[in-house]
Amino acid sequence: MPRHIVLVGMMGAGKSSVGSWLSQEKAIPFYDLDRMIEEAEKATIAEIFATKGGEYFRKKEMEMVYQVISSPPGVIATGGGTLLNPSNLSLLKEHGFLFYLQASLELLWSRLQDKTDRPLLFGKNPKMTLEKLLKERESLYKAADMEIEVDGKSIEQLGELLWSHWIRATEKKSG
Ligand SMILES: Nc1ncnc2c1ncn2[C@@H]1O[C@H](COP(=O)(O)OP(=O)(O)O)[C@@H](O)[C@H]1O
Ligand SMILES: O=C(O)C1=C[C@@H](OP(=O)(O)O)[C@@H](O)[C@H](O)C1
Ligand SMILES: [Mg+2]
16 A cells, blocks of 8 residues: 655656645645755755765665654655665665656746746756756656646646545555
């Protein structure tokens, strides 16, 4: 029986937003790995990347995965790179039902182009970087239990859709 709803996919896909909506509307705990890291480190994700580096961030991210899998059942918003670590993928799959929030490059870019809080996009050609990351990571995201197309859907529509699939998935598994 999966205990958690786990949201995976690229930055900008809406994992944090849909996770927060589900938590509020369905009255379940919300775990956003990035927010947990920021709280523990008393620094923003961008500051952590700048001062301690990407490797340190990934180490913290893995610690948070360990922490959330044994926390009360809820919805987990991963970061776009969480599944790069095979141990994160297997732990999350073991303890949750993974939804891949699949979004087009154009939609992701339209949401991220003006943001200043995604350190992986701080370089010279952020749209090209985003495209490269999407290509590199898509196969990892496809390891999810279910793929949900994001383009054209509101946060509320996505939340309700995920919730109905989640209810069905847990009913099936429990007999
Ligand atoms: N379904 C949606 N419709 C419109 N805007 C959205 C939707 N989902 C997310 N957003 C917006 O896109 C941006 C990125 O969303 P966020 O939840 O932070 O994505 P992620 O956690 O996957 O990186 C935010 O500004 C958010 O308000
Ligand atoms: O794609 C990535 O590697 C990252 C995505 C971010 O989370 P969101 O996917 O919530 O933006 C955050 O964890 C960090 O900036 C690294
Ligand atoms: Mg997020």
